[in-house]
Amino acid sequence: MTSRPPFPEVSALSIGGFVRDDTPTPEVDRREAVLASLAGTVRELVDAAIRTTVDDGEVHRIRDDLAGLVDRLRASQLPGPAGVRFNGEMRAWNWGNAVVGAANAIAPPLEVVHDASGCHADVVLGAAYEGPPGLVHGGVSAMLLDHIMGVTASAMRRTTFTGTLTMRYRRGTPLGPLRLEASIAREEGRKVFVVASIADADGVTVEADGIFIEPAGLRIDPQEQTSA
Numbered sequence: 001m002t003s004r005p006p007f008p009e010v011s012a013l014s015i016g017g018f019v020r021d022d023t024p025t026p027e028v029d030r031r032e033a034v035l036a037s038l039a040g041t042v043r044e045l046v047d048a049a050i051r052t053t054v055d056d057g058e059v060h061r062i063r064d065d066l067a068g069l070v071d072r073l074r075a076s077q078l079p080g081p082a083g084v085r086f087n088g089e090m091r092a093w094n095w096g097n098a099v100v101g102a103a104n105a106i107a108p109p110l111e112v113v114h115d116a117s118g119c120h121a122d123v124v125l126g127a128a129y130e131g132p133p134g135l136v137h138g139g140v141s142a143m144l145l146d147h148i149m150g151v152t153a154s155a156m157r158r159t160t161f162t163g164t165l166t167m168r169y170r171r172g173t174p175l176g177p178l179r180l181e182a183s184i185a186r187e188e189g190r191k192v193f194v195v196a197s198i199a200d201a202d203g204v205t206v207e208a209d210g211i212f213i214e215p216a217g218l219r220i221d222p223q224e225q226t227s228a
């Protein structure tokens, strides 16, 4: 008799784009490390491109070199976005995610840590995330908070989508080292109310509260076990 982890059938997961994928965890880890290494260098490239002061001719030569690299990566591509996949050991991977995607150079990436009160993350935001001079773009703050709040609401046991997100920008958030914190304030049925903040060394810069909803069609019964 084999006990199966508490996953819905593939067809149920596919409703929300979540896909059961039985790639073994060591293989997922190995490939993730390879893609994260590439994304790290691309992230450096983005920062270097923003801040470069080399002359126009050098910029054009670098552009041409990069176009060749893009062609090499395009030699074999997914037909669309990377999506979210899970294997039977509850190993999840979302390599294209805008906030935590291991393969996504646009993602800082945020490394979310679960703690006793919810989740936190320490992140250093550089020139690619600027809005007002020297300050984090307000939309970037909202994006990062949305993600950590969603992870907090999901609590590693359910899938929730952002229903409503309210931000209060108390003062400018400087680029550089920042700490995000999120916790669940209360729950009502499928609704999870989450509060969160961003802080620099001098204290809170942004506060957020949000309602995260577990869509009826994606509800997972953690007690469900199937024997074969």
Ligand SMILES: CCCCCCCCCCCCCCCC(=O)SCCNC(=O)CCNC(=O)[C@H](O)C(C)(C)COP(=O)(O)OP(=O)(O)OC[C@H]1O[C@@H](n2cnc3c(N)ncnc32)[C@H](O)[C@@H]1OP(=O)(O)O
Binding pocket: 086, 092, 146, 147, 148, 149, 150, 151, 154, 156, 157, 158, 159, 160, 161, 162, 163, 164, 189, 190, 191, 211, 213, 214, 215, 216, 220
């Ligand atoms: C194996 C498992 C491991 C999983 C581990 C994965 C962890 C992975 C973490 C990823 C973390 C990602 C963090 C980023 C999160 C996003 O960025 S999500 C993307 C942005 N959000 C969206 O695209 C959501 C779009 N909207 C929707 O899909 C649907 O409108 C919703 C929000 C799911 C609600 O749909 P619904 O389930 O049909 O809701 P419905 O039955 O009408 O209403 C249910 C209740 O919610 C209320 N409600 C409905 N809509 C709203 C709303 N917008 N605002 C407030 N309340 C609302 C209703 O009033 C109702 O309340 P009650 O009457 O029960 O009191």
